[in-house]
Amino acid sequence: MSKFDEIMKRSGYSKATVSRVINNSRHVSDEARQKITEIMKQLNYIPNRNAISLSTGQTKQIGIVTSTSNAIILSFMNQFIDTAMDFGFQTLIYTTRGDKDIELKAFEDLRSKRVDGLAIIACVNDPEKLKAYLEYGPIVSWQRMGNNEIPSVAMDQAEGYILALEHLVSKGYTRIANVFGRADSINTQSRRAAYETFMASKGLPVLKEAYQYWVFTSSDGEEAMRKMAKAPELPQAVLCSNDYAAIGILSEARKLHISVPDQLAIVGFDDVELARVLGITTIHNPIAEQATQAFHQLWAVLGRQKVEPEPLTYRLIERETT
């Protein structure tokens, strides 16, 4: 016999009343509440979440989908988990390693009611295919998706990129190289477009031949620096996909005895703690705020309560690499 039944029996009240006490319903006499509460304590009772979920159809669990996780993604996840917890939700992590089938399992878990909603950090499946899952629960994305059906909390990175470009140009750097992340991502397209139009508008050279893609980690950054060093001419500055790439570039530049920022200026992106420690000029990216907004978007559906998002902005943080 379950503890619930035991409480029923010992108190002499019905299931319904016991349930009401558990859920703090007002429609219970003080007497009943006291008696039942007392017995619950004696029995060290705690409700079974699976029974609750089956009955209510809600699990109070949110899935978060990411292909890999680095420190940048971690800061998003941490904030998301915190916010979710404040609203009474637990978070499950789906790391997909870029595998479509594994990723799909997260979406199937929305269907099978393991989670009430999904936050996507990065995904590899076709957005058109994924949007079919919207009928099973709310989905929000950090990465910008191709279609508009799945809402995104991402900011337009072009804004941040232009901040960096203006900074560099104002300091006299005009031959500016770019080191991008995913070649096909919307963010990369957005940054590249910003760069090209900005440079063109100033009558400055657009170094397309210096574009590098798939540079994410500090190792990637090292590699990128070596490539740059091999080119006939070194650019005066390099804009990086993120701070880790910048760290790698900075570190490798030192090894190659390229003086920063005299021979090469470096600008990172995101403003992680290490960028500060290592003195890297970067663009502050309000990641935590975006994570909070991501949960709020889900909550708008799950809790039927809209939370107005505050507008977020990028900020240039000048340090020693420019």
Add this chain to the structure above:
Amino acid sequence: MSKFDEIMKRSGYSKATVSRVINNSRHVSDEARQKITEIMKQLNYIPNRNAISLSTGQTKQIGIVTSTSNAIILSFMNQFIDTAMDFGFQTLIYTTRGDKDIELKAFEDLRSKRVDGLAIIACVNDPEKLKAYLEYGPIVSWQRMGNNEIPSVAMDQAEGYILALEHLVSKGYTRIANVFGRADSINTQSRRAAYETFMASKGLPVLKEAYQYWVFTSSDGEEAMRKMAKAPELPQAVLCSNDYAAIGILSEARKLHISVPDQLAIVGFDDVELARVLGITTIHNPIAEQATQAFHQLWAVLGRQKVEPEPLTYRLIERETT
């Protein structure tokens, strides 16, 4: 009517047979299996996890408890999540920020059957109190716990520490400072003891006055370096709680124009990617392997199948800071 019922109806078979097909039972005729499978596809059926969990008493979910999460912890989590997934388990993250009550919620979730087991990365509650939860499901810890009831997959860090000490001494560094993490943790005690006995055995100075505690992040490392620089005499080398502390120390040393390793040698711990990129000598810590073993320990109970753990060892990685 649920899809399950719909399948029953359309196929003409009973609940039991439908259930058998879902669970790949052998005791089903090919005819029944085919017919039911066909209908399941038509209906795009997927089982409700809450119903399964309620019925079986298993959620196939594991909780992972950590106070904060940095890149080191992240690598443990990632590997744990991966391994769990290979065994059909999803992982939920409990970040406690060092709050006892929040941490306790994770353990209560074991009681309420939200999770089948728990992996602790770091916890703040009294181990004596926590071990009471062992009756509700398996628990394993990375951090070493005071009692032996909760098994730990941690290695004795003294071994790794001695590797570092031997290396430094062999290179001629004899005035060695230490920068520790949590002052009261078993790891710190273990490292400190290793240092003191090792130095004593070699007849070398034990720099107790140079001990620094609570140094975890690169910011902490910067601060630690500044303190060292203020002391009347600089040590010849410093052993760090982890690589991030080492990064901070290295970075700050450069700012203070202290030449590494000539004036100050630095040894990190863990061997994270950035230690390689930045050329920091360190002790390789098989973190991923420990994470795998952590899940295996839980699996021994949940799956009633023991997986023999392979013995793990530390390794010195010599780079440019020594």
Add this chain to the structure above:
DNA sequence: TTGTAGGCGTTATCAG
């Protein structure tokens, strides 16, 4: 091989 009946632990809808 198949079916019946009961159980898993709650919530929810009605009456009273």
Add this chain to the structure above:
DNA sequence: CTGATAACGCCTACAA
């Protein structure tokens, strides 16, 4: 304010 009674969706003896 309280209590039957029926969901919720699936699993599992035990029988047939």
